[in-house]
Amino acid sequence: MHAIDYERATDPAHALRLAQDQHTRFIGGGTNLLDLMKGGVERPLRLVDITRIGLADIAELGNGGLRIGALARNSDTANHALVRSRYPLLAQALLAGASPQLRNMATIGGNLMQRPRCPYFVDTAFDMCNKRLPGSGCAAREGYNRMHAILGASEACIAVNPSDMSVALAALDAVVQVAGPRGNRSIPMADFHRLPGTQPQSETTVQPGELITAVDLPPPGFTRHTYYLKVRDRASYAFALVSVAAALELADGVVRQARIALGGVAHRPWRMPAAEALLVGHRLEDARSRAAAALLVRGAQAFKDNRFKIELAQRATVSALRRAGEVA
Known part of the structure; x- marks a missing residue:
């Protein structure tokens, strides 16, 4: 250094x-x-x-939602009474990430800004990485790419976003609050992380000099039927091969609202509203969940080491939806 x-x-x-x-x-x-x-x-x-x-408080908003300060620790957030009772999906995702020691240090804002764990990016011995050296190429495309993206990738980069928390926030329609030299901005989670395109070195829409101040959660709507499923190589301190944040509102067994977000498959948490819409107005049955899962990964492009992710993502989606439907 x-x-x-x-x-x-x-x-x-x-x-x-x-x-x-x-x-x-x-x-x-x-x-x-x-x-x-x-x-x-x-x-x-x-x-x-x-x-x-400051910026570490967790407090109710006037509209019934919740504001989580950017410097709130992951462990404190996961164990906060209002998060556990109103947003259990977020608590589950936070507790699935890293280790207790890291969760005690990591912050909500830092979690949002963490960078991909692609080995070709984090190891400077490799001189082909468009994130570190724009224009040098993407070694992962022809190298070992088991952990890499199957959705939203580009010729320039196939790295994935490593955050568990961000997948849950995407499913919950959270909004990130940012302060900067030009004033304050509100960035919906759908717009917060970027796909790599031709500029993979830019992973979020946060501008230089801006500071994340909080994350706002909307009024709770998914409190009973949620499930965060993380498929990984070992039970602790491992990044997701595929993860699924599933949230449902059910009435007499019929889906009234649905949210599905995938992690471990793209440069950002992956949602497709059309897949969620397939579930609405119907009973939660595996056949319909499989149709939604197939739509969710439509257009997936696999590489030599991660072809299994396409089927894994679909199976994990069906499983997460089934478990969310069982939770009461």
Whole structure:
């Protein structure tokens, strides 16, 4: 690691003033950024410590929703009474991620901004990675790509978003609150993460110098029938091969609303409203769930090591929907 400057912000406005150049990074828990710095992937010249600027509260909104401060810890959020009772899908997803030690350090804002764990990106020994070296190529396309994307990928990048939390937030229609030099913005989760396209180095729509301040959840609508299913190589401290956030509203066994988001398959959490609409107005039966799952992965492109993900994503979707329907 090279020498860096370190500054401790006292409030959000101070943090924004300190971060108005491209070589500065905010640091909260540091569970992703510090690893990337040690490996030489991220090379900021200055770190702005935001751990003492507030933004850690979890509070009800006037519309009945919930605001989670960007510096709330993952573990605190997962175990918060209002999150557990009103948004159990989010609690399940948070507890499926990383390890207890990491969840005790990681923050909600940092989780949203974590970068892909593609080995060709995080290991600077590889000189082909369009995320680190734009225009150099994507080594994963011809290399070992078992963990990589089957949906929304491009010639430039086939990495996947590693966050469990983001998959649940996508299913719940969360909104990310951002502050910056041009004022405040509200970014729906559907627009927060980018597909790689020709600029895979840009993973979110957060602009340089902007700071995530909170995540807003809408009034609770999916409290009884939700399930987060994470399929992975081992039961702890492993990223998803495929994950599914399933949320249902049922009345007399008939689906009134449905949300399905996939993780581990794309550069962002993957949703397709048309697949969800297939379930609405019908009883939750495996045949209809299979049809929705097939639509959800329509257009999937597999590579030599991850072809299994196409069927796995469909089977996992059916299983998650079935389990969500059973929860009461």
